Amino acid sequence: MSDTTVQANQAEREAYYARVGKTEHLSPLWTTTLVPPLPHLYVKAQPHLWDFDNEMRALLLEAGGLITPKEANRRVLNLVNPGFNGQPKILESLYAGLQMILPGECAPAHKHTPSALRFIMEGKGAWTAVSGERSFMEPGDFIITPSMTWHDHGHDGDGPFFWMDGLDIPIVGCFGAMFFEAYPQDRAPQTREPGDSNARYGANMRPVTGSWDKPESPIFHYPYSRSREALETLRKNGELDPYDGVKLEYIDPTRGGAAMPTISAFLQLLPKGFRTETYRTTENIVFSPVEGIGKIVVGEPGAEKEIAFKPRDIFAVPCWVPFRLEADSEACLFSYSDRVSQQKLGLWRDVRGNA
Ligand code: GTQ
Numbered sequence: 442m443s444d445t446t447v448q449a450n451q452a453e454r455e456a457y458y459a460r461v462g463k464t465e466h467l468s469p470l471w472t473t474t475l476v477p478p479l480p481h482l483y484v485k486a487q488p489h490l491w492d493f494d495n496e497m498r499a500l501l502l503e504a505g506g507l508i509t510p511k512e513a514n515r516r517v518l519n520l521v522n523p524g525f526n527g528q529p530k531i532l533e534s535l536y537a538g539l540q541m542i543l544p545g546e547c548a549p550a551h552k553h554t555p556s557a558l559r560f561i562m563e564g565k566g567a568w569t570a571v572s573g574e575r576s577f578m579e580p581g582d583f584i585i586t587p588s589m590t591w592h593d594h595g596h597d598g599d600g601p602f603f604w605m606d607g608l609d610i611p612i613v614g615c616f617g618a619m620f621f622e623a624y625p626q627d628r629a630p631q632t633r634e635p636g637d638s639n640a641r642y643g644a645n646m647r648p649v650t651g652s653w654d655k656p657e658s659p660i661f662h663y664p665y666s667r668s669r670e671a672l673e674t675l676r677k678n679g680e681l682d683p684y685d686g687v688k689l690e691y692i693d694p695t696r697g698g699a700a701m702p703t704i705s706a707f708l709q710l711l712p713k714g715f716r717t718e719t720y721r722t723t724e725n726i727v728f729s730p731v732e733g734i735g736k737i738v739v740g741e742p743g744a745e746k747e748i749a750f751k752p753r754d755i756f757a758v759p760c761w762v763p764f765r766l767e768a769d770s771e772a773c774l775f776s777y778s779d780r781v782s783q784q785k786l787g788l789w790r791d792v793r794g795n796a
Pocket of ligand 1: 517
């Protein structure tokens with residue numbers, strides 16, 4: 442079938458666009474690039490690294506002398522990707538923050554629709570309470586605060602305590618479904634003993650009666666020691682993927698999928714001298730090394746940037762930007778991403794190699 446022709450000249454078209462533009466509520470699709478062939482136009486985030494030891498730590502300590510967590514609600518520095526003009530997002534779909542609590546302080550109880558994770562950077566003696574159960578946090582531990590669960594943080598030890606917050610705020614925001622509620626008191630009541638959920642669901646067993654019907658993992662605290670030991674055993678057994686080294690995902694043991702419905706999280710081990718192959722994925726990924734030094738080589742072929750990493754740095758790899766990791770010493774990296782969200786929506790894809 443042949444297309445019919447129109448006689449309109451450019452001036453007539455421009456006049457039409459001007460008239461449509463005046464309506465303010467209509468625009469011609471064909472003058473915009475709404476669905477480009479590749480993600481680049483949509484991905485404003487840039488690959489970027491934030492330095493904990495030499496930059497963020499001191500700034501947060503300074504904030505400690507300026508405001509309490511009670512007044513601030515949370516004493517957090519947002520990690521603002523340079524591609525977003527100050528909008529507090531680390532990647533298109535993800536938020537990251539760095540939080541500090543001092544001995545005796547209280548980050549008051551609240552709940553919200555965004556799902557949150559904590560990844561512990563430094564300190565001893567702080568705890569977080571999720572759904573009435575307290576849990577003491579250690580560096581390298583992974584903790585989830587699922588959507589609409591009451592949570593508060595406290596610190597009974599010595600010295601400042603730091604962790605990274607990872608939230609799906611931009612995902613919730615794109616649906617508009619943002620809700621927040623403060624608990625009437627600073628502390629939500631303790632309704633379960635510490636260790637209760639790990640005893641019920643964290644020993645490769647589950648309660649015989651009753652069933653777990655929430656969309657997130659019933660385990661909310663994943664200690665570093667256990668995850669690290671598992672990676673070490675697999676490394677010793679020679680299990681090395683060319684793209685990942687040894688990489689394990691934190692799961693919801695009742696379903697086998699990601700620990701929360703929207704955010705995936707991983708821990709990975711790269712032996713000294715190991716270089717991953719170049720990899721590209723639609724996933725938006727935030728990395729934070731726990732141990733070891735190395736570099737990430739990130740960017741389109743011919744325009745790659747080399748960024749050195751060390752423990753407690755936080756670096757962001759945007760959707761569809763090729764990257765590879767190199768370990769100068771044995772390196773253990775935590776990461777979180779929007780993989781599970783994209784997979785549920787049928788969007789996730791990856792390319793292994795420089796395609
Ligand atoms: O600890 O609940 O970094 O609600 C941002 C929003 C932390 C928290 C953040 C939050 C929290």
